[in-house]
Amino acid sequence: MHIDRIHTWDITYKEAMRLQSELSARIKLTRMKKIPKIVAGADIAYSKRLNLSFGVVALFEFPALEQINVYSAYQKTNMPYIPGLLSFREAPVLLSIFEQVEENIDLIMIDGQGIAHPRGLGLASHIGIFLETPTIGCAKSRLVGEHKDIDLIRGNKEPVNYKDKLCAYVVCTRDNVKPLYISPGHLIDFQGACEYVLKCSDGFRLPKPTRIADQLVAEYKKQIIGQINKVIYPP
DNA sequence: GCGACAG
């Protein structure tokens, strides 16, 4: 798929933060007009020892949620994890994977925040801007914002406000299980984000696209590290 | 200065 290389990634933290503020003005929280045909999930794994980042993008038919295809790549990790700057650590490898994708992806679910971010540009939003494709941030914990406790009943949701503005919903995707922080990334609204996450939640905490991407990236990492060890420590 | 803090 096409990628808008809006900026490079070898920049200072200060410049990274400035870019986030600048790019957040481009985010559009629009309604998705058509029902998606292909939904993708994306996730990352790391090897601390080898300083590598592994990424997987898994494609699913919607609403059947049948797996269509899987893409992957890995590269050197060039940024430490800094809360608020996650996209500068994870986006480069993810974009290199999306570049290989032949299918037309209608919606991407990403492990991390969308606009629920100190400067309104979490990983999902940043990816959405580069790909000009609808994205949803599906985070397992809170980065910013305040909300009431929610009853842990599947389908329940509670608004998350940051600086007196709605930024996400806490969504229960399964009874009696810790809820998710769902925020639009780009080209989708709050209602659409919650709706598609729930429609992709098939009895587990994480919606199928990110859950399977998470499992596949763990396997991919294991496989690549096995190859590397074979080269480094020949029998 | 202190505490919070996606993955």
Place this chain on the structure above:
DNA sequence: ATCTTGTCGC
């Protein structure tokens, strides 16, 4: 997120 062995519970 990683590293790392076992353990508890559905």
